[in-house]
Amino acid sequence: MSIQPDATLAEIQAFLGALVRRSDNLGASANVDAEAEIRMVIAGNDRLTPVQQAEIYREQFWLRHRDSLDEDFPALSSWLGQDAFECLARAYLAAIPPSSWTLRDLGVAWPAWLDQYEHFPSGLGPVARELAHLDLGFITAFDAPARVPVHAEKVATIAEDAWPDARILLQPSLRVFAFKHAVNGYRWAVRRGDIPGSLLPAKPTWIALYRGEDLRVHEAELAVGEHALLVQLAAGATLSYACEQANALDPEGVEAQLGGWLSHWARRGWVVDIVTKP
Amino acid sequence: MQGAGWLQGRGLQGGLSFLESNALVTTSNHARLPRLGLPDLGCGVGFRIPHYAHVFENKPAVDFLELISENFLVDGGLPLKNLDRVLAEWRVVQHGVSLGIGASTPLDWEYLRRLKALTRHTQTPWVTDHLCWTRVPGADLHDLMPLPYTEEAVRHVAERVRIVQDFLELTVGLENTSSYLTYRASTLTEWDFLSAVANEADCGILLDVNNVYVSAYNHGFDAITYLDAIPKNRVVQIHLAGHTNKGAYILDTHSDFVVDRVWELYRHALQRLGSISTLIEWDSEIPDFDTVWGEAKKAAAIRNEVARTVGTEGQDEHPT
Numbered sequence: 001m002s003i004q005p006d007a008t009l010a011e012i013q014a015f016l017g018a019l020v021r022r023s024d025n026l027g028a029s030a031n032v033d034a035e036a037e038i039r040m041v042i043a044g045n046d047r048l049t050p051v052q053q054a055e056i057y058r059e060q061f062w063l064r065h066r067d068s069l070d071e072d073f074p075a076l077s078s079w080l081g082q083d084a085f086e087c088l089a090r091a092y093l094a095a096i097p098p099s100s101w102t103l104r105d106l107g108v109a110w111p112a113w114l115d116q117y118e119h120f121p122s123g124l125g126p127v128a129r130e131l132a133h134l135d136l137g138f139i140t141a142f143d144a145p146a147r148v149p150v151h152a153e154k155v156a157t158i159a160e161d162a163w164p165d166a167r168i169l170l171q172p173s174l175r176v177f178a179f180k181h182a183v184n185g186y187r188w189a190v191r192r193g194d195i196p197g198s199l200l201p202a203k204p205t206w207i208a209l210y211r212g213e214d215l216r217v218h219e220a221e222l223a224v225g226e227h228a229l230l231v232q233l234a235a236g237a238t239l240s241y242a243c244e245q246a247n248a249l250d251p252e253g254v255e256a257q258l259g260g261w262l263s264h265w266a267r268r269g270w271v272v273d274i275v276t277k278p
Numbered sequence: 279m280q281g282a283g284w285l286q287g288r289g290l291q292g293g294l295s296f297l298e299s300n301a302l303v304t305t306s307n308h309a310r311l312p313r314l315g316l317p318d319l320g321c322g323v324g325f326r327i328p329h330y331a332h333v334f335e336n337k338p339a340v341d342f343l344e345l346i347s348e349n350f351l352v353d354g355g356l357p358l359k360n361l362d363r364v365l366a367e368w369r370v371v372q373h374g375v376s377l378g379i380g381a382s383t384p385l386d387w388e389y390l391r392r393l394k395a396l397t398r399h400t401q402t403p404w405v406t407d408h409l410c411w412t413r414v415p416g417a418d419l420h421d422l423m424p425l426p427y428t429e430e431a432v433r434h435v436a437e438r439v440r441i442v443q444d445f446l447e448l449t450v451g452l453e454n455t456s457s458y459l460t461y462r463a464s465t466l467t468e469w470d471f472l473s474a475v476a477n478e479a480d481c482g483i484l485l486d487v488n489n490v491y492v493s494a495y496n497h498g499f500d501a502i503t504y505l506d507a508i509p510k511n512r513v514v515q516i517h518l519a520g521h522t523n524k525g526a527y528i529l530d531t532h533s534d535f536v537v538d539r540v541w542e543l544y545r546h547a548l549q550r551l552g553s554i555s556t557l558i559e560w561d562s563e564i565p566d567f568d569t570v571w572g573e574a575k576k577a578a579a580i581r582n583e584v585a586r587t588v589g590t591e592g593q594d595e596h597p598t
Contacts, residue, residue: 010382017414053459143352
């Protein structure tokens with residue numbers, strides 16, 4: 001954007017806001033016109049030129065946001081390696097500038113953006129996309145709202161014929177995933193400080209992330225039918241409809257284990273209410 | 279000393295009457311009281327994640343802890359449990375980084391509602407953030423961007439501070455930031471700008487003595503002149519921290535011990551201002567808690583020494 005010597009406060013801020021988000025070093029890239037505009041706004045001093053003063057803020061913008069993404073996406077960072085991770089982080093930040101007041105939200109749109117991204121280094125994309133979703137799941141589960149789990153006495157009062165139309169409400173921190181690779185094992189290895197291998201064979205994996213009583217985020221492996229059931233229930237389906245959908249994927253599992261799954265979820269505090277038809 | 283007279287000499291006095299009130303007349307009753315009538319909490323440290331386990335286990339008798347507001351503006355989980363554990367044992371004050379009081383974008387009411395709820399929960403005696411801007415339409419820079427020191431910016435910031443104070447029903451303290459660039463548009467010195475905003479908004483000042491030192495180095499002004507010019511009764515809290523000298527400029531990294539010259543400036547500030555709640559910030563390359571607390575104890579010793587020698591009204595001697 002162009003700037004005038006009598007620019008208003010809003011114009012100065014808009015000019016600098018665009019300047020510090022530029023991906024290239026201002027000193028290396030500034031053409032005569034850009035440098036002239038920077039000099040129109042920034043005075044410099046006897047040690048630093050106006051461009052060098054602006055460059056301090058531009059560099060800090062990228063370092064701060066890259067570091068924040070690196071901290072929030074440890075498995076993705078490890079999988080891609082430093083250079084590829086930084087390249088992707090810059091592309092993401094350029095496409096979707098940080099818009100929330102909290103850095104905690106910086107990466108919320110990244111996994112969905114990566115789902116559409118087509119320029120991964122050779123062969124890294126499929127696992128990278130799954131790791132991004134898993135990393136984000138840990139962040140959002142960590143400080144999601146908490147609701148009191150449903151009381152066993154309430155469950156006991158539900159009439160048998162009310163269960164098919166019942167809607168089971170789940171803990172807001174619960175996250176469920178279906179992956180084509182065992183990315184959860186990879187992430188744990190990274191968190192332990194191991195250096196995982198660069199190959200991750202295909203292995204269908206269904207997992208849940210949930211916040212335990214210790215308020216840490218834990219994971220639980222799910223059966224395919226259990227995963228499908230939770231996805232449906234989280235979307236607001238009745239129990240009978242959710243079972244129908246899950247049955248299509250895992251007929252034996254759903255029929256044989258539904259009761260066990262429900263009690264397992266309740267023990268872990270995943271069920272916060274059961275709403276029946278009046 | 280530069281001040282209202284210096285400004286008048288430049289033909290600016292017409293729209294800057296509030297600057298003249300800076301050193302002469304305060305604008306509210308509470309502004310006649312040291313620290314705007316707010317308490318002196320002693321010397322505290324910033325409550326940072328690497329210290330949580332140590333603090334909860336050992337319960338150090340630190341005067342107070344400063345919380346970064348944004349770390350606790352969440353919906354649930356461990357941060358809120360940790361918050362309640364802190365509140366059960368220590369006096370706390372809240373310090374924020376996301377208010378963006380100088381931005382030209384509208385105030386973020388979702389943020390302010392969350393902030394207000396948190397201040398009610400923590401019972402913080404005041405809430406602080408930076409005299410800066412952080413966002414532009416469509417993007418939050420997550421940085422403490424300096425403002426041009428102009429009459430327009432004074433009016434803009436002061437109006438927003440008044441709105442925020444009214445909404446929060448709490449005194450806001452604005453912190454002077456470290457800065458690395460100078461605007462051609464600036465017509466005021468940094469200290470006159472800070473003073474004018476504080477007087478016009480009728481708010482507090484969080485005086486970061488390290489930031490005064492850093493900006494004095496970066497922009498070639500005299501730090502003592504700065505400290506002597508700000509309205510003394512409006513300073514409600516002091517920050518001290520370390521920094522990184524890059525040669526051509528100093529970066530405010532909060533990654534080291536407070537340097538000797540900043541301790542000297544702190545002593546000078548106390549001689550003028552009286553005892554002010556003082557907080558040690560250490561945010562990167564964070565050492566063990568006792569090392570940070572050691573800096574707070576050093577600040578307390580200086581405070582007590584100054585209180586004995588100066589005997590300023592409103593001072594309370596605190597044990598180290």
